[in-house]
Amino acid sequence: MKLTVGIDIGGTNTAIGIVNERGEVVNKISIPTPSHGEIEKYIDEIAQALNELSERVKAEHRDAEILGIGVGAPNGNFYKGTIEYAPNLSFDDIVPFVDLLKKKFTQYETIVLTNDANAAAIGEMIYGGAKDMKNFVMFTLGTGVGSGLVVNGEMVYGADGFAGECGHTMLIPGGRKCGCGIDGHLEAYCSASGMKRTAIEIIARDNAADSILAYKTFNELDSKEIYEAAVADDKVAIEVFEKTGHWLGMSLADTVHHLSPEAIFLFGGPTAAGDYIFKPTIESLNNHLLPMFKNKIEVKKSELNLGDAAIVGASALVWKTLV
Amino acid sequence: MKLTVGIDIGGTNTAIGIVNERGEVVNKISIPTPSHGEIEKYIDEIAQALNELSERVKAEHRDAEILGIGVGAPNGNFYKGTIEYAPNLSFDDIVPFVDLLKKKFTQYETIVLTNDANAAAIGEMIYGGAKDMKNFVMFTLGTGVGSGLVVNGEMVYGADGFAGECGHTMLIPGGRKCGCGIDGHLEAYCSASGMKRTAIEIIARDNAADSILAYKTFNELDSKEIYEAAVADDKVAIEVFEKTGHWLGMSLADTVHHLSPEAIFLFGGPTAAGDYIFKPTIESLNNHLLPMFKNKIEVKKSELNLGDAAIVGASALVWKTLV
Numbered sequence: 001m002k003l004t005v006g007i008d009i010g011g012t013n014t015a016i017g018i019v020n021e022r023g024e025v026v027n028k029i030s031i032p033t034p035s036h037g038e039i040e041k042y043i044d045e046i047a048q049a050l051n052e053l054s055e056r057v058k059a060e061h062r063d064a065e066i067l068g069i070g071v072g073a074p075n076g077n078f079y080k081g082t083i084e085y086a087p088n089l090s091f092d093d094i095v096p097f098v099d100l101l102k103k104k105f106t107q108y109e110t111i112v113l114t115n116d117a118n119a120a121a122i123g124e125m126i127y128g129g130a131k132d133m134k135n136f137v138m139f140t141l142g143t144g145v146g147s148g149l150v151v152n153g154e155m156v157y158g159a160d161g162f163a164g165e166c167g168h169t170m171l172i173p174g175g176r177k178c179g180c181g182i183d184g185h186l187e188a189y190c191s192a193s194g195m196k197r198t199a200i201e202i203i204a205r206d207n208a209a210d211s212i213l214a215y216k217t218f219n220e221l222d223s224k225e226i227y228e229a230a231v232a233d234d235k236v237a238i239e240v241f242e243k244t245g246h247w248l249g250m251s252l253a254d255t256v257h258h259l260s261p262e263a264i265f266l267f268g269g270p271t272a273a274g275d276y277i278f279k280p281t282i283e284s285l286n287n288h289l290l291p292m293f294k295n296k297i298e299v300k301k302s303e304l305n306l307g308d309a310a311i312v313g314a315s316a317l318v319w320k321t322l323v
Numbered sequence: 324m325k326l327t328v329g330i331d332i333g334g335t336n337t338a339i340g341i342v343n344e345r346g347e348v349v350n351k352i353s354i355p356t357p358s359h360g361e362i363e364k365y366i367d368e369i370a371q372a373l374n375e376l377s378e379r380v381k382a383e384h385r386d387a388e389i390l391g392i393g394v395g396a397p398n399g400n401f402y403k404g405t406i407e408y409a410p411n412l413s414f415d416d417i418v419p420f421v422d423l424l425k426k427k428f429t430q431y432e433t434i435v436l437t438n439d440a441n442a443a444a445i446g447e448m449i450y451g452g453a454k455d456m457k458n459f460v461m462f463t464l465g466t467g468v469g470s471g472l473v474v475n476g477e478m479v480y481g482a483d484g485f486a487g488e489c490g491h492t493m494l495i496p497g498g499r500k501c502g503c504g505i506d507g508h509l510e511a512y513c514s515a516s517g518m519k520r521t522a523i524e525i526i527a528r529d530n531a532a533d534s535i536l537a538y539k540t541f542n543e544l545d546s547k548e549i550y551e552a553a554v555a556d557d558k559v560a561i562e563v564f565e566k567t568g569h570w571l572g573m574s575l576a577d578t579v580h581h582l583s584p585e586a587i588f589l590f591g592g593p594t595a596a597g598d599y600i601f602k603p604t605i606e607s608l609n610n611h612l613l614p615m616f617k618n619k620i621e622v623k624k625s626e627l628n629l630g631d632a633a634i635v636g637a638s639a640l641v642w643k644t645l646v
Binding site: 075084085134135149151152154156157158159160161162163164165166168169170171172173180182250251253254255257258259260261262287288290291292293296 | 398457482483487489495503580613
């Protein structure tokens with residue numbers, strides 16, 4: 001039984017999972033990501049957790065063979081195996097994560113790292129809906145908007161390993177503040193938190209005291225509540241999805257005009273809203289495409305399980321590297 | 324002496340050249356592109372012209388060996404060898420150009436076709452400034468804005484052969500009419516004709532009767548005259564370059580955020596203006612880049628000779644295919 005390890009480094013927790021060839025998590029464990037930057041200690045903790053986990057798996061499956069470790073991390077650099085200037089992690093500016101892991105795990109030849117959205121795209125390619133695709137893109141809608149681009153069957157890492165930052169393409173010049181400091185980026189509009197901003201803007205614009213969402217604070221609101229309000233026919237919530245889809249479709253058209261992908265996969269909390277988000281997105285995409293692309297690009301929900309996707313994507317990186 | 328043929332299909336003329344390994348045009352010939360769609364006759368004319376040309380070259384160079392034919396055409400599809408729905412050509416909607424050429428030239432195994440901007444990018448990669456680059460992009464500024472994208476050392480053709488339409492990415496939502504019918508595209512602002520529109524807009528806005536450019540009609544103006552006016556310290560002309568650079572840099576940042584290229588090459592008439600166009604473009608690019616990309620992306624003038632670039636680029640496609 002061939003297995004790979006996926007490690008997902010989040011701002012709060014680090015999830016470690018052992019994944020089989022079908023992309024199913026055989027066993028997993030979670031440890032806190034330290035909020036103060038003791039990287040050596042953190043690597044020790046990961047090592048301890050992973051050793052414990054592999055013992056457990058080997059006890060259950062006598063034929064278990066672990067092929068390598070894949071890591072998904074914010075601002076992860078595939079080429080160098082480093083995590084660089086990750087805003088939500090407390091380590092040094094540049095952490096040589098793969099090198100540090102290699103010292104602990106000399107038994108694994110393949111230890112690889114990339115950013116979370118690239119890992120999700122690789123997960124889709126190895127285990128999910130993009131198995132037979134050579135050209136596709138994955139957009140992850142969460143706190144931010146991430147993206148992973150696949151061209152000619154290969155991840156696009158670019159000259160320095162940091163390609164695929166489509167969340168930071170310009171949507172509306174001079175528009176909303178984006179976390180990166182440049183105004184008007186897609187992420188400021190179409191992330192889960194962008195949707196919250198849209199809801200609050202509409203409530204303020206329309207003085208919409210009767211909206212379900214007007215009873216929530218800015219800090220309480222999330223995309224799930226906006227979805228539930230839309231299902232309850234709340235006008236504000238429905239407009240949030242329409243606007244989000246309009247903006248996302250417009251931006252996806254730019255990506256299509258760059259790369260002409262076969263399909264676009266959407267991943268993350270807001271995709272649970274189904275037609276509420278997909279319908280206006282697809283409509284806007286086609287309205288913004290050149291004739292030769294119109295109605296030819298599939299927009300699909302990621303087939304990865306939301307809860308495990310980060311681990312599974314990271315583990316897929318091992319397969320992608322071994323192939 | 325190994326040679327390749329480059330054919331550049333323009334709306335008015337078709338240029339056919341024989342090119343050596345250094346990217347120098349050994350000999351060339353030009354025939355009219357028919358304005359009424361008799362494709363078989365046109366192919367006959369190309370065949371006759373090329374046969375004449377190769378006789379000439381073989382008379383001069385006894386060791387001449389022609390390896391194949393590369394074609395650059397608007398809306399050229401590399402995968403299928405077709406020209407599809409080209410707005411400025413008068414043929415059928417879909418012309419199987421490579422198949423038609425193959426019937427005439429059974430002696431050449433390699434007959435390949437792509438669009439003009441891709442051909443320019445391949446020319447840069449084979450003969451020009453991108454020789455050692457695996458990740459770069461080429462933007463061509465002319466009547467329109469074209470682009471050719473190179474990722475992991477390969478042209479990006481995408482799922483259907485039409486990738487690299489960056490001239491039709493959204494610059495200003497709801498902005499200027501673009502030839503494609505969608506408002507606000509980069510091409511409507513940063514093509515040579517976009518610059519003319521900017522000039523006339525500024526003159527109208529400022530009532531700039533004293534500008535050199537106020538003595539020209541809309542139809543007379545071209546980017547060369549705007550450049551000459553800028554050199555003569557004409558305020559309108561200088562602002563045209565500043566705005567064009569601002570817009571172009573903003574859009575290039577989006578492409579960098581997709582692909583993280585090592586360099587961006589600019590090609591076409593407006594690049595003759597040197598610092599007038601490059602300085603504001605580079606400044607705006609860096610202002611719109613995430614910190615990890617800032618001041619890391621070279622913006623360079625194409626090393627291809629403006630006059631021959633289309634032939635040379637098309638001929639490079641043969642080398643690229645043979646490698």
